[in-house]
Amino acid sequence: MMGTLTRAEAIQDEFISGHKDGLKLCDHIHIGIKNGIQHERIFQYCQWYYLNHIEYQFELEEKIIFPFLDTDESQIKKILSDHRKIKRIVKGKVNFTKAINQIEELLEQHIRFENKLNFNKIYASAYQLFGSDITKLFFGYNNVCEKEWEDKFWLE
Numbered sequence: 001m002m003g004t005l006t007r008a009e010a011i012q013d014e015f016i017s018g019h020k021d022g023l024k025l026c027d028h029i030h031i032g033i034k035n036g037i038q039h040e041r042i043f044q045y046c047q048w049y050y051l052n053h054i055e056y057q058f059e060l061e062e063k064i065i066f067p068f069l070d071t072d073e074s075q076i077k078k079i080l081s082d083h084r085k086i087k088r089i090v091k092g093k094v095n096f097t098k099a100i101n102q103i104e105e106l107l108e109q110h111i112r113f114e115n116k117l118n119f120n121k122i123y124a125s126a127y128q129l130f131g132s133d134i135t136k137l138f139f140g141y142n143n144v145c146e147k148e149w150e151d152k153f154w155l156e
Contacts, residue, residue: 021053079113
């Protein structure tokens with residue numbers, strides 16, 4: 001029988017879930033392109049997804065996780081650069097076809113790069129340092145998505 005997750009475990013799961021969800025977005029983009037879905041529809045979903053999920057994930061990483069990264073500065077710079085690039089693509093006025101391809105490619109590479117840094121190990125180090133007080137680091141962060149995206153083009 002599994003016990004209840006502690007708040008710290010729930011936070012760790014949230015980071016892992018954020019990466020899995022980001023990869024799902026990449027899959028949805030890929031499926032949409034493959035199935036000939038209008039690129040503007042896919043891009044609108046990317047914008048919604050960024051504002052309702054990815055932006056929150058990036059903020060948590062930058063404010064909570066990165067201070068505990070035991071890695072070289074060039075890796076952090078690469079991650080922050082990826083965050084800025086993804087934000088520019090999603091919030092910019094661009095060619096829809098080019099944008100959705102860039103988002104799919106860059107986001108997937110970004111998540112895989114972060115996973116190689118072993119965020120679980122980083123989180124465990126932060127937890128050892130702060131113990132149960134780690135949850136205080138999350139005070140003020142809230143990712144409440146009020147409304148589900150209705151246009152599930154990847155299911156067509």
